[in-house]
Amino acid sequence: MTCDLNLNEDQRQILGAASVMLEASYPVARRRQRRPDDLAELAAFGAFGLALPQDGGEAGYSVVEEALLHVLLGRHVVSTGALAASLAARLAANTGRSDLADGIVAGTTGVCAAIAAKDSALLVERGEASFALLFDGRELALLDMDGIDARPVESLGHGIPLQRIASGEAREIARSADDELADTADLLISAQLLGVAEAARDLTVAYANMRQQFGQPIGGFQAIKHHCANMAVGAEMASAQLDMAAIALRDRRADASFQVAALRHLAEKAAIFNTRTAVQVHGGIGFSAEADVHHYLKQAHLLSRLGAGAGLLAMPAPLAPHEALIRGE
Amino acid sequence: MRLSLTEADEEFRATAREWLLANAPKDRAPPDGQASRDYALAWLARCHRDGWSGISWPTEYGGRGLSQERLLIWYEEYVRARAPSVLDCTFVALNHAGPTVFACGTEEQKAFHLPRILGGKVIWCQGFSEPGAGSDLAALSTSAVVDGDHLVVNGQKIWSSFADVADYQELLVRTLPGSKRHQGLSWVICDMKSKGITVRPIENMAGVTHFAEVFYDNVRIPLSNVVGGLHEGWKTAMTTFGFERKTAAIGLQLELSVKIEDLIALAEPLPGSATAVRLGELRAEVAGLRSMTYRALLREPANASDGSLVRLSFGELAQRVYRAAMDILGPDALLNGSWTHDYLESYSETIAGGTAEIQRNIIAERILGMPRIK
Incomplete structure (x- = not known):
């Protein structure tokens, strides 16, 4: 077959290895400590340079494998710093700062994500990061955080450390309005949103199958089952679209930007819906900060605020890959 | 993971597009009755004449035996050309009954029915639901008692689309007297011209009369029409649903x-x-x-x-x-x-x-x- 949507052996291997690493170093329960994630293990795994050319040669993997890896990061509610590092390494490399790119990939130079807001930027899990990657609409900018004293922001119930700086307070050393980089950012953000949606679904199903009320697991009640089925449907649609969009972007197909924009909408919708539903199905414990459900909900909201997907009516939608369009031919 | 079409695939697409442009009817298909039958069969026969029916069906029964990619390409070009809706009175034959007969039928059943279906010669309808067995399909009670080399069917089916113009029906009946639920059922091919069948069409809320109730009064069906084994009908029906929920x-x-x-x-x-x-x-x-x-x-x-x-x-x-x-x-x-x-x-x-x-x-x-x- 010339078309095949199964994972190949290479893909199974790297995703399997990533799962083992994430289970060992990034169990979701670590989030209870409310500290910025330490991304050293991910850097050691090679997560931030997965699809970048290595030592002047070819990249080991493509955005397809990178996107699938980011689904796993989403499942483990890994800091948005991992996204920021993967994209900042590209931005640095694209703008001729190969030393900086190397440092980011190696994990010796930390990057955190920054959300552009009116008159300010919100830094997510800054920790010791010396740079911030600002998601500014469809553009990405690299900010030098050296000597910047950011103010803590109390929101999201302190679950994830947030700080703010004024717009222009940090020196901008690079900016990109490149469509391919914007699409890559949306692809990886969406992949993490999908991971969050899948994890929320799985967590909720496991809880519903275990929690007993009225003398039986609540998962036996249709009201609960149908919530879970809805979570499965949204995640499945976003997951199928992730494959389509990642392949389109890797192969530089004409419909890549549209496929990514569609993915971003589906992934945001699934992540927000699934995490909200997860709180509801968990009941009282879901509303508590002692269970892990709220971490997924908050991560879904943070990821949704990184940048902005392209307009869904701005591009022609294709009917078939490689194909002329339904309209305008 | 890849979605790359070969040059041969692209040629196939271009040929399909060209053929559909020249041949797809421009008028609106009649939604029900004899006119819908004539229209759908004429269109399917034309597709078949030029090699455009049964794209992924095996060649020994009149199909093209092409890959899943080609099937996707065909449908993409089909909808692009705004060819007649696939949900017409040939739907059950092409997407339910045909694939089920192919997967579970005997050589005789395949050799007889599959070419007729692809050639646009026959209409099939479904006979699964009953007034007392809708969502709970396993509650069905239409009986079929073995009498020599025949089954004798009594009971009622409902929501059977195009039963009024169909030649055959995929009929799910209880063949083992006293059996419960999923046990003792059989999936049989029912000739709609058999004696004892009464069809009462039902108009739907869109004003279309494509579905119907079907009543069976001592209808005799040869045992050789059982598909997938006597009393094994649930398994066969699950095969049908597999197609319905996947490729259909x-x-x-x-x-x-x-x-x-x-x-x-x-x-x-x-x-x-x-x-x-x-x-x-x-x-x-x-x-x-x-x-x-x-x-x-x-x-x-x-x-x-x-x-x-x-x-x-x-x-x-x-x-x-x-x-x-x-x-x-x-x-x-x-x-x-x-x-x-x-x-x-x-x-x-x-x-x-x-x-x-x-x-x-x-x-x-x-x-x-x-x-x-x-």
């Missing part, structure tokens, strides 16, 4: 890609308006559905029930697209019968072939592993 709906799912583009073009929403947002989101979901269709065909299923995810997504999305058309086009939707017709017909999408609620139960129990309803 490819054409319908892809058709929605054309409908949403038509709607966007007609609506001409102002950029940034609520209408633009709504249409943009629907467009994204239709793209997602198309990706699910690709996945269903081009990836090994993790689970035999995966088709329920596609089926449920399609049904609810189709309804939302047509509801959007009614809301956004306003009086124009009422003036243009086609949007109103599609809107009204779309109510069946979350009822037929297993209601949305049943699909959710299947997803929860068989995909997510939640406790079964007792």
Whole structure:
């Protein structure tokens, strides 16, 4: 077959290895400590340079494998710093700062994500990061955080450390309005949103199958089952679209930007819906900060605020890959 | 993971497009009755004459034996050309009965029925649901008692689309007297011209009379018409549902890609308006559905029930697209019968072939592993 949507052996291997690493170093329960994630293990795994050319040669993997890896990061509610590092390494490399790119990939130079807001930027899990990657609409900018004293922001119930700086307070050393980089950012953000949606679904199903009320697991009640089925449907649609969009972007197909924009909408919708539903199905414990459900909900909201997907009516939608369009031919 | 078509695939696409452009009927298909039969069979026969029926069916029974990629390409070009809806009176034969006979039938059954189906010679209808067995299909009670080398059928079926113009019916009956639920059923080929059959058509809310009740009064069916073994009918029916929830709906799912583009073009929403947002989101979901269709065909299923995810997504999305058309086009939707017709017909999408609620139960129990309803 010339078309095949199964994972190949290479893909199974790297995703399997990533799962083992994430289970060992990034169990979701670590989030209870409310500290910025330490991304050293991910850097050691090679997560931030997965699809970048290595030592002047070819990249080991493509955005397809990178996107699938980011689904796993989403499942483990890994800091948005991992996204920021993967994209900042590209931005640095694209703008001729190969030393900086190397440092980011190696994990010796930390990057955190920054959300552009009116008159300010919100830094997510800054920790010791010396740079911030600002998601500014469809553009990405690299900010030098050296000597910047950011103010803590109390929101999201302190679950994830947030700080703010004024717009222009940090020196901008690079900016990109490149469509391919914007699409890559949306692809990886969406992949993490999908991971969050899948994890929320799985967590909720496991809880519903275990929690007993009225003398039986609540998962036996249709009201609960149908919530879970809805979570499965949204995640499945976003997951199928992730494959389509990642392949389109890797192969530089004409419909890549549209496929990514569609993915971003589906992934945001699934992540927000699934995490909200997860709180509801968990009941009282879901509303508590002692269970892990709220971490997924908050991560879904943070990821949704990184940048902005392209307009869904701005591009022609294709009917078939490689194909002329339904309209305008 | 790859979605790359060969030059030969592209040639196939170009040939299909050219043929459809020259041959696809431009007039609207009659929705019911003898006219719908004549129209659909003439169109299928024309497809068959030029080698465009049974794209993925095996060649020994009149198909083309082509790959899943070619099947996708064919349907993409089919909906692009706005060829007659795949959900016409040939649907059950091409997408249910035919594939089931191929998967579970005897050599004689295959050799007799499959070429007739592909050649556009016969119409099939379904005979599964009963007044007392809708969502709970295993509660069916239409009996078929073995009498020599025949079955003698008594009972009633309902929601049997195009039964009034069908030649054959895929009929699910209780062959083991006293058997319960999934046991003791058989999937049999019923000749609709048999003595003792009465068909009463039922008009639906879209004003179309394609479905019907069917009554059986001592109808004799040869035992050789049993498909998949006597008393093994549930297994055969599950095979039928497998096709229904996987490959049968490819054409319908892809058709929605054309409908949403038509709607966007007609609506001409102002950029940034609520209408633009709504249409943009629907467009994204239709793209997602198309990706699910690709996945269903081009990836090994993790689970035999995966088709329920596609089926449920399609049904609810189709309804939302047509509801959007009614809301956004306003009086124009009422003036243009086609949007109103599609809107009204779309109510069946979350009822037929297993209601949305049943699909959710299947997803929860068989995909997510939640406790079964007792």
